[in-house]
Amino acid sequence: MVSKEQIDRIAKMESYLNECAEATKELSTAIDRMEKLKGRMTELFDYYGSEDWYKDREADLPEDVAAGVLSEDLVYDEITDIRDAAFQMLALATDILKNRM
Secondary structure, eight states: OHHHHHHHHHHHHHHHHHHHHHHHHHHHHHHHHHHHHHHHHHHHHHHSSSSHHHHHHHHHOTTTOOOOGSSSSHHHHHHHHHHHHHHHHHHHHHHHHIIIO
């Protein structure tokens, strides 16, 4: 006879499996997207602080042109956010590979 404790444990582990599978799929999709954007990230980060960037900052742009890329903070914050995410992924991957498999 199966005990209530066993059924509860199986139900709990089944929910963990479903959560992990969903998160893994979401993470894989996000990583694929970031890999596809690597070239654009590199181009953006090379542009930030370049001679062209400084020239563009001095341009008299129409008010309807979005130019957040010309602020110092937005691009810098994105660079640090991506770097932080990369370190977070590295730490998680290291933990999984060293301790969980």
